[in-house]
Amino acid sequence: MERDELAGWLRLSLTPGIGNVAARTLLAAFGLPAGIFAQSQAALQQVASSAQAQALQREPAGLAALLDRTLEWLQGTDAHGVTRRLLTLGDPGYPAALLETTDPPLLLYLLGASRFDLTQLDRSIAMVGSRNPTSQGTENARAFARAFGEAGIPVVSGLALGVDGAAHEGALEAGGPERPATVAVVGTGLDRVYPARHRELAHRIAAQGLIVSEYPLGTPPLNQNFPKRNRIIAGLTRGTLVVEAALRSGSLITARLAAEQGREVFAIPGSIHSPQSRGCHELIRQGAKLVESVGDVLEELRFDGGPMPPSPAAADDAPEELGLLRELGFDPVSLDALCARTGLGPATLQAQLLELELAGSVARLPGGLFQRIALG
Template sequence: MQRDELDGWLRLALTPQLGPVAARKLLGAFGLPDAIFAQGEAALAEAVGSALAQSLRQPPDGFEAQLEATLSWLAQDPARRQVLTLADADYPAALLTTEDPPLMLYRMGRVGTTPQRALAVVGSRNATPQGLQNARRFSRTFAEAGVTVVSGLALGIDGAAHEGALDGAAPEAVATIAVVGTGLDRVYPKRHLELAHRIAERGMIVSEYPIGTPPLAANFPRRNRLIAALGQGTLVVEAALQSGSLITARLAAELGREVFAIPGSIHSPHARGCHALLRQGAKLVESAQDVLEDLRFVLPAASPAASEEEEAEGEDAPAGDPLLAAMGYDPIGLDALIERTGIPASRLSARLLELELAGEIARLPGGLYQRQASA
């Protein structure tokens, strides 16, 4: 993008109080930003009112610094950094189905490749070990089938989904797309810095926010509409009743996309959001193949089974007893618990007996254990 072109679009996007609806109205009335800024105040006022017309007559505060910062960011890696506008042929067609597609879209990574098939995978930040494992395994299978996994780079389910996609994707594929709520010169949360670098190498990071934008709380729910739009469907792995994941699912349904949900234990607060979606008409899935078949995506060839369980990061597990956190809410065997916790079998068995006698867990047929609901 040339400096003059970027100048016009960036000025339009940063004009105070000018929302996307008014900006598109101006574009429809006058054409490209250069033509908009060439209009007199009377013509602008007729289109968007006198207050906005006055704002449009002069560059926003700090505009030159923002322009230079954006040009500098692009120049650091021109082949892998990109700013798209609504006027660009490469602007993602899927985003045009939203009510307010971003005027500008910042992309970093494999920007020269447009994924043909994509699926949003979202869920709780405070995920259970089982939820993290489900997100990772499902996403790996999707990637093996050539489906790009779209998520939000948050802790918990989002991070596990990106990891699974990176594990399963072919070397030349766009493995995963992270839609973020900051400028692309920043990574949030900082614990995902290394993951973000890997996504930029083998996938794409996308934002509608200008370079330098910090992690403002209001930006994250708003970016969910882009996650929903970029996927041909949305899978919710785990979610509380009040969560951003349910917002994403609702937005996907409003766009006519399929919504899928993984059921969980009736005792788990992490399953209540998914169960609510199922009652509202989301499709219940028990395997990644269920989703692939419903969307008529080609199924992957059979691959060797992964290890029975994957170690979950303590920061993503529920608070409280570490062993109960590692169990999650689904039935689990002794071997899997040993792998998750690293506790020797003899000590683990003794601890399980203590929890059973205390009524915290129940012993099930087949040598399985399950966490009990709190009284």
């Protein structure tokens, strides 16, 4: 993209009072941004308010600095094949699925493997959920995402802590030679990583998939930007799977946006005692499809069949450990309750629980509780 063309798009995106809706109206009336800024105030007022027309006549503060910064960023290179791109609303590479939504972003910044682009998301699934999931929720997210990846289905999420991070990790474990393994839609500029603890994960996503943002470089993590980016997560994909969510979770915003955009909504049920399952249960009441396996999603979206998430429980577990798993169930339970259920002493139970914990079948929770995390 030439400097003047980029300057026009950045100016339009930065003009105060001009949101995506007003920008699309202006583009429809006058063509490219250069055509908009060539108009008189009177002409602009035919399709915009007086205040908007006046704002369009003035160059936004910080435009020159952002233009230089963006050009420098776009020209940056990476030894691992990671490229930096900018898509405008009229670009041929702009994803058709996102264009069909009610509020497609004016600009999309992309950071990722050069062999991938957003047009490869015609068969993809969004996975979202709690930032503070249970151990079972984390394992579900990772296992489902890995199975989607093995079936050649990219996983789109938001790089947040919790379910998002686990979903990205699972998809990366499966890899994606022909399609991006996973796509992270973030709420900051692409010259920043938020949360900071996901810096290494973000580098891996950029190498095996894509990181996407509608926000200009330098944009910090602002609270209002994260719910807004959820419409992109939902809009890029064929459906949204909510792994685990409380009733006031931002994941329910993504599910609502997906439904409003005509996409499928899926939810994994959980324990009736877990606050982190209540959001999923509410979605199911509202018509979301209850999901117990990857096959439920593949069948509904008419994707080709793929492998099911494996059970973390090893086939050669000792009989007494398999019996303890059955007694554990999937709800958090105390050591005293397990003693009462099994008739075993605390020392014996502690030894068996430690073996299961090391095998990845049981998680030790705060408050002296234990929870089974096997899927099978």
